Amino acid sequence: MLVRDLMKAGVCSVSPDVPVGAIVDLLSDRGIGAVPVLEASGALLGIVTEADLLRRLVLADEVPTGWLRSWFEDYDRAAERYARAHGATARDVMTRPVWAVAEDSTAEHAARLLEEHGIQRLPVLRDGRVVGMISRTDLLRALLPAGPAEQPTDTSDQAIRDAISARMRQQVWAEAPLLSVDVRGGIVELGGYHRSDAVRRALCALIASVPGVRRVVDNARELPPGSMSA
Incomplete structure (x- = not known):
């Protein structure tokens, strides 16, 4: 699924000189969590989020730095934080540089950017211009089950076994030479040994997501501590 299918279009924006x-x-009036800051040309300068504005409250509640600790204070960083917390305009308080995503990017790519940078939302760009916004909540729609037309037609036991093997080969943690996988009537039974409980849980999740699998029966055991595993 692409970002354009999930984003909120027609997003509000502000100029850099708009008062805080x-x-x-x-x-508050629009019930939104952020607003992009645009130049007169429409180019994206930054973004002002709720977190940017809440810095004023956070800073007001901080305990003043003692004289000894002040010797080790990063003065430039402290000054920048103060300036952003007390700035008068969007230019003063906005976050920059701002992470953004193209409208034809995948939902997976957008989710990775949000996760890697610890942010809640991304401006969506078309030819360098903001056309929407996508948030973590918007991306949840990408997790909805695929429709019937997207499901494979062959869900025989052999097809399921092949699909499980293919998915396991794609995951470095899933190599399991001491694990047996048997499929009968869509029920997958595991035997032999798992390398760890984490691998067991991951494999069960992987197998359960394969189309045609009705149930996973895990009869495999965890290798004893100190055992050799591949």
Whole structure:
């Protein structure tokens, strides 16, 4: 699924000189968590989020730094944080550089950016211009089960076994030479040994997601501590 299928289009934006108070009103009135900051040309400069604005409250609750600790303070970092927390305009408080994603990117790529950078949402670009916004909540729709037309027609036991083997080969942790996989009537039975409990849980999840699998019966045991495993 692509970002364009999940994003919210027609997103609000502000210029860099908009007062912070106006941004607070905008986020509150529209019930949104962030607003992109655009140049007059439409180019993306940054983004102002709820977290950016809440810095004012966080800073007000901080305990003043003691004289000894102040020797080790990063003055530039502290000054930058203060400036962003007390800035008067979008330019002063916005986060930059801002991570963004193209509208024809996959949902998986957008989710990876959010996860890697610990952020909640991404502006969506078309030819360098913002056309929407996609959040973690929007991406949840990509997890909905695929429709019947997307399901494979062959769900025989052999096809299921082949699909399990193919998926296991794609995962470095899934190499399991001491594990047996038997499929009968769509029921997958595991025997032999798992290398660890984490691998056991991951393999069961992998197998259960294969189309045609009705149930996973795990009769395999975990290798004893100190046993040789591949």
